[in-house]
Amino acid sequence: MMKKIKLIAIVFLSLLWLACDPGHETVDLGDPSTCEGCHTSETTLKLYAEASSSEPSGGG
């Protein structure tokens, strides 16, 4: 009986986790005048990368 309850609980919690998991949707802070705003924006970084032949700053 306990095994069945455990199994049901695991399945339930897994479904709950999947339903609530935000996944890997990225968040773009959107203000390119700040370091963080630019470097968290894939779109902005790509635009600057296309416009500049040099390597971007940061990243060691």
Place this chain on the structure above:
Amino acid sequence: MVPLEPWEKVFIKLVGKQKSYADIDEAHSLVGCVTCHGGKEPADFELAHVGVVKDPSVDAESNCNPCHYEIVATNVNSMHSQLWGEQTAIAQRELGADKDHNNFSQCAVELTEGFSNECTSCHTTCGQCHISRPNSVAGGFIDSHKFKKTPDQTNNCMACHGSRIAIDFEGHLEGNNPDVHHTKYMKCWDCHKESMHADASNIPTRYHLPDLPKCVDCHLENELAPNDYHTEHWPKINELTGDNDGLSCFVCHSQPYNNCNSCHTKDPISLNEDWWQNGYAEAPGETDVHIGGGNYREYPDFKIGYNYNQELHDGKFIVVRHIPVVRDGYSPWGHDQLANYDVRPTWEYSSPHNIQRFTPQTDTTGGVSCGANCHLEVDNDLENIQRFLWQSDVDTDYPDESVTNIPVVVDDKLPDTWQKP
């Protein structure tokens, strides 16, 4: 390792409920970007990047020290930061066998400057282990600029230790299997518990570091069952002579591993990036030469040599690797010849990270003794002879290295009754 696009290298990826960098690394977010990197904020792109320092940990004493002072204090003199071992090797080959890294500054200026310009450009900063991929693979965040206490095995450790570790450990050489420790999901740090930040300024070589891994940390002589091969060959001290006896574990349990020839310096005049290949002289004995992860040529081989430095390594016989140094290897830096090139063998002790219980040496398929794979009795074939490093091998294929490898060749170290080439 998957190459990164330029934008990816500096992309701080916020996912899910993360709303700022503070949700990735709260402690370091409090410091603020410009505090370490310089530049200006807020500002447009050009102004924001004026004076920006890509890797602030180049100056760890200013930028990391306020919080991590104990680590910074020792790491400034660590092996990874200073390449003491490389300095020792150059100092010995230039100044003499009794020298070490403390004498490096006495070497010719072409060597010290070349070393500063080229070697130290890779080795290494805090950030290149804990934030980004190292410079040697063109950088890029490991995980959205998160400071990772434990570096990433693939993107950090193996980014530098590629040709001689990663390829072996993951079994990429044709015909090899991955290291058994890799197949058991072990990571570098499961064995390497020595401090990567330790001050090594008074330590002549990396093999003098305390707490280096030893096979016997986990494996006992007869851990599974009595094993005659272990009983016979286990490395030990000979009670009569006081010398090392037996075999290094690697002699039986390593597979073929990469070897290199010419030194991998760049040509500073033409800045020829292909120098590693152009400057490479393929030797007649090499087979299966390929382009390695460092973009220079290497070839798999397996050689048993004599353990001439018994203070450092266990066993009378060890596995040796041909290392990429030649007498004029630093000529691209303007230094024509290493003045004391002959004092240090170019086949050096090796610990290949491709361990298997059963290797070509220990294969007992068909009920034969594994001695049949190594011992050179009368009826042994050419294959066994090729497992050893002989003076005639060196004389034939690397005549300029004949003298320097006298200590490591096995010619007069094996039983008299054994075959010789």
